[in-house]
Amino acid sequence: MKILITYDISGTDTTAGSRRLRRIAKVCQDYGERVQYSVFECTVSEATYELLEAELLAEMDEKEDNLRIYRLIEPVEKHIKEFGKFKATNFEDPLII
């Protein structure tokens, strides 16, 4: 199944916050693709989903952050519209916004 993971992290100007975002991104990228700074599309089986969820919960700070996981309609490309700058962002750079 295809899922969309969106993540609101608190305090990415701190070492702890930026580390959480980096680690969450790494977990997600093991299962899919980063499509925005804190939005990831992942492909998982039901069983793999359980592992992914457990890994995400281990990395996030439940008191500070918010994590949402949506099941997507497939095929995803028929149910998404995208506009603007596409994948040109270097997600490895420090976040300066």
Place this chain on the structure above:
Amino acid sequence: MKILITYDISGTDTTAGSRRLRRIAKVCQDYGERVQYSVFECTVSEATYELLEAELLAEMDEKEDNLRIYRLIEPVEKHIKEFGKFKATNFEDPLII
């Protein structure tokens, strides 16, 4: 139909960037709810969707930002999992991350 709007904005430390985020949020909130800093769930008819898309495109900077709109499976609450801090964020505050 239910849609999810995710938005990567460039340069929210600038007047132009923060204004774009504020305006995009205002457009989305006319049709739904802000669930994360740059993630919105909206309910629209097919006709209303066209209006919403036009309004979003008018506000965004296609050279700088990225906008993704996903059609969601309904009922949404059966196809989403949420973890962590929930809606405690004051989205009106300036973004400091």
